[in-house]
Amino acid sequence: MNKLRTLIVDDEPLALxxxxxKLEKIQSIEIVGECKNGREAIAATLDLAPDIIFLDIQMPGLxxxxxxxxxxSDILPLIVFTTAYEQYALDAFDVHAVDYILKPIDDERIIRAVQRAQERLDGVDGQDNKPRILGAIDSINQTENPKQAVNKMLPGMLSSNVQVEKKVxxxxxxxxxxxxxxxxxxxDAAGDYVCLHAQGQTHIKRSTLKELLAELDENIFKRVHRSTIVNLNFIDKVIPHTKGEFFLLLGEFEKIKVSRNYKDAIKHFLLGE
Structure with missing residues (x-):
């Protein structure tokens, strides 16, 4: 059995x-990196390609x-959240089949999480973990509020003004x-959700990629992976990868994988076609 390449992330040194x-006691685990914040975790995931991340939820910044x-979605490892979240959040995780370890950390729970991760990697179930997590986040964020009735009216009111710049x-x-x-x-698309990345923030929208594509300006938005679209205006550098694939650098921190099936879009962009 191959060992699970593992990244651990927590902003508290003692918790890390x-x-x-505890993880070093498990034979099937190989710790390949440690991070103390979200920004480091994203960079380490891109560089180290771990199989699984033990990820603290409550950290400053990201x-x-x-x-x-x-x-x-296509390069997201399996995620096990380590959290002291309230029970309503844990219920949402359970509904969407997202694994977590409740702090203070328990050995038995860690072993169960590792076993589940191995089972997902051995089967087909490990390929769609991002939609599950976004589903849990969406459930946590759902609240009953009187403003919701007004909110349902706003998109139509806003879209009626054809003079303004295109918006989402x-x-x-x-x-x-x-x-x-x-x-x-x-x-980035994940099931019935899309993650829109703009000005250092990520916004979740309940929508399929096909539905969102109908709203976007096709002159500047190009698909580069089966579930990823980029704004060509933000590409700073193109780095060749293996088997005809590429990585796109967007700003200082964003690194996007381009699959060979969609490389022509980038080729035409570089040639100015």
Whole structure:
């Protein structure tokens, strides 16, 4: 049995040390890296390609949910959240089959999480973990609020003004965010959700990629993977990868994988066609 390449992430040094000590006792685990914040976790995932991440949720800056939203579905490892979250959040995790370890960390729970991870990697179930996590996040964010009735009216009111720049409307709890399409850097699809990355933030929208594509400007948004779209205006560098694939660098931190099936879109862009 191949060992699970494991990344552990926690902003508390003592919690990080405790988790490392407990995981080192499990023969099927190989710890390949440790991170103390979300930004480091995203970078380490891209560089180390771990099989599984033990990821703290509550961290300053980018939290655990932000890390998941910030990674492409196609390269996202299995995630086990380590959390002291309230029970309603844990119920959401259970409903969407997302694994977690409740703090203080328990040896038995860690072993169960590792066993589940191995089972998913051995089967076909490990390929769609991002939609599950986004489903749990969406469930956690759902609240009953009187403003919801007003929110349902706003998208239609906004879209009726044909003079304004093209935008994407995102409803989140009792708020509505309106993103200019020109500010969206890339989009990652996961099941019935899409993650829109703009100006250092990631927004979840309940929508399929096909539905969103109908709204986007086809001149600047190109699909580069089966579930990933990029805004060509934000590409800073193209790095060749293996088997005809590429990596796109968007700004300082974003690194997007281009599959060989969609490389022609980037080729035409580089040639100015």
């Amino acid at each position: 040390k405790l988790l490392r000590v 939290n655990g949910f932000d890390v998941v939203k910030g990674l492409q 409307v995102i409803k989140d709890r009792d708020e509505i965010t309106i993103l200019k399409q020109s500010e969206i850097e890339w989009i």
